[in-house]
Amino acid sequence: MDEKKEARPIRRVVIAGGGTAGWMAAAALSKTLGRVLQITLVESEEIGTVGVGEATIPTLVTFHRLLEINEQAFMAATQATIKLGIAFENWRDRDQHYIHSFGTTGKDHWTAGFQHFWLEGRRRGLARDYGDYCFELRAAQENRFAHLPNGGINYAFHLDAGRYARFLRQMSEQHGAVRIEGKIRQVCTREDDGFIEALELEDGRRIEGDLFIDCTGFRALLIGQALGVGFEDWSHWLFCDSAFAVQTASVKPPIPYTRSIAGEAGWQWRIPLQRRAGNGIVFSSRFIDNDSARATLMGSIEGEPLIEPRLLRFRPGQRHKVWEKNCVALGLASGFLEPLESTNIHLIQRGIIRLLQCFPAVLEQAEIDEYNRQAEAEITHIRDFIILHYHVTHRRDTAFWRAAAEMSIPDSLQHRIDLFRETAKVFRVPNELFAENSWIQVMLGQGLEPKSWHPVTGLMPDPELRGFLESIRGGVERGLRQLPVHQRYLETYCPAAD
Structure with missing residues (x-):
């Protein structure tokens, strides 16, 4: 130049x-x-x-704080609701569901993450469901929310x-x-x-x-x-290339999480706002035609459609x-x-x-190069996390799911899967979006079972391990009693503007 x-x-x-x-x-x-x-x-x-x-993730809360956006004004103007996570229905297998929440599950020890103690507790018959040790996940299940002091609850928005x-x-x-x-x-x-x-x-x-x-x-x-x-x-890893989207009138109070419902050749979303709901189906045109996908979506919606379904075509990549x-x-x-x-x-x-x-x-070219390097690394890590949902599954009931399970995946993702399967260990790359607990929730939720875990957990006698697990679960349940029902909180905090 x-x-x-x-x-x-x-x-x-x-x-x-x-x-x-x-x-x-x-x-x-x-x-x-x-x-x-x-x-x-x-x-x-x-x-x-x-x-x-x-549907958003908690980083948008930080973005708004940096820009000094009034949250109540924003939520009222956008008819927003709270989001505590995503419920993945039929992903591991038909009629098997789990929630990927925004919270931290349990308490880590400096030698090993909480999942190691939970796995040992489950082996001994002392542990309950993994999600029972996460405050945000239980709040989502119970349809509750309130802002808590000192950032005591992690949340995002539907808007x-x-x-x-x-x-x-x-x-x-x-x-x-x-x-x-x-x-x-x-x-x-x-x-x-x-x-x-x-x-x-x-x-x-x-x-x-x-x-x-x-x-x-x-x-x-x-x-x-x-x-x-x-x-x-x-698209050789992410088969979905099409979507229909439609808005519907609300027929029931909004829940504080997004629903992601796996189907024959993709999945459907349901996003509850204060006055309406967002609905859609994401699908692969290789495995299902437009008419069938549209019929699947329209046959499952709740409430009167407010617009005609819109078809979107896309190509995954960067x-x-x-x-x-x-x-x-x-x-x-x-x-x-x-x-x-x-x-x-x-x-x-x-x-x-x-x-x-x-x-x-x-x-300056050096700064441009560094910007591109960081952007590429960030989206690549997210790409791997999304591929995980499709590849690690027990579903083999349609050609779509068989192809997803049998495909070759990026080496970076294969390493994470192998490490967790063999040792129950996870790691976080610097500046990566999804933390260790996100990977653990999805890996366990999708049916990936570790073969072994940290030996330090075996040193805890039953009464000590039981007490450790129950103290965490009890704290979660006590915290839940502080929270009002999600809808009631919205009505006082940020009633939707017309």
């Missing part, structure tokens, strides 16, 4: 596309750097957004994605971000180095910038079409780079993992935080 071009300071940030990704970026940038940056977001009301990322984008837009504009209505006709690049210099709209306007953020969804107008960054396809030249891709433009563990909003958030932490005074 020409040195003069390379040293050009970043003053104008242009966000291409709105939706969840665009407005999360606008909100974060305007809140933190709005006094020194000109932030412009270009979107068209004629172009719809995917808008089905309505209306369209309302969330509008909420963030209002916040962004209050901090100086400017929205421009218009459809992008052309992405203009410089002849000498290929950097993006402007977005040309259909009415002829040119929106010039120094740094561009691609939030144009699956189209990836900037990172993919204009800059030619390729895509790594993961861009070879998510930051190329002066363009950063967020959300669907950067890659896609199906919403099985509600990670897509998290990946948007992490991309934004990473950008803020290394926000360039001028563009």
Whole structure:
């Protein structure tokens, strides 16, 4: 690159596309750097957004705190409910269910994690279900929630994605971000180095910038079409490539967890909001046709449909780079993992935080390379976690599940599976999203049984091990008695806005 071009300071940030990704970026940038940056977001009301990322994970709570977002106002505006985890139904096998909660299970010892003591207790007939030792999991089962002092309960949200984008837009504009209505006709690049210099709209306007953020969804107008960054396809591991989504009227009080219900060639989601429910089916077009998938979804919904089911096509995978030249891709433009563990909003958030932490005074290739390295590592670890749900299962009742069980998997995932099966040990890579307890809950829930565990557990006599386990379980049950019913808490804390 020409040195003069390379040293050009970043003053104008242009966000291409709105939706969840665009407005999360606008909100974060305007809140933190709005006094020194000109932030412009270009979107068209004629172009719809995917808008089905309505279940989140606890990192969004942290994101909101960093941006000083009032939680009650946010929850009321987005008709949000609380999420304590995900119930996986029929995944291990038909009629076998478990919950992947956001909590910590039991208490670790410095020599070994709690799962080792639980396994030894189960062998001796002293232990109850693994989930009985997790506060958040039991609260989900009992349909209870309340905020507790000192972060005493881990939680996330179910939210209306369209309302969330509008909420963030209002916040962004209050901090100086400017929205421009218009459809992008052309992405203009410089002849000498290929950097993006402007977005040309259909009415002829040119929106010039120094740094561009691609939030144009699956189209990836900037990172993919204009800059030619390729895509790594993961469909040989993740077979699902289609989804139908539909909203329905609420027919019962919302529960504080997402339901993920495995089917013949994929799975269905149910996400309870305060005024409605989100429903969908994620499926593989190789194993079931559109009409059958749609019929399966519509035959299982509860409540009157509020919209016609929408068909979404996607390809699981990631861009070879998510930051190329002066363009950063967020959300669907950067890659896609199906919403099985509600990670897509998290990946948007992490991309934004990473950008803020290394926000360039001028563009430096070393910093761009490090951003790409971290982004690749993060999504790869999440990819492995999602593959785990499909591969480790007792289901062999359909061609879809047989293929998932028999496929070759990434070496990185195979190592984790082998280690847990042989030793009950798990590990967490630095900056990895899912902690040890998440891996344990899913591995045990999917039917992966360790052959051995840490020998230190064998040194505890029965009365001591029983007392240790019961003290934890008793604490969980005492804590549950402090919590009101989820619906009752929502009615007083954040009643939905119209």
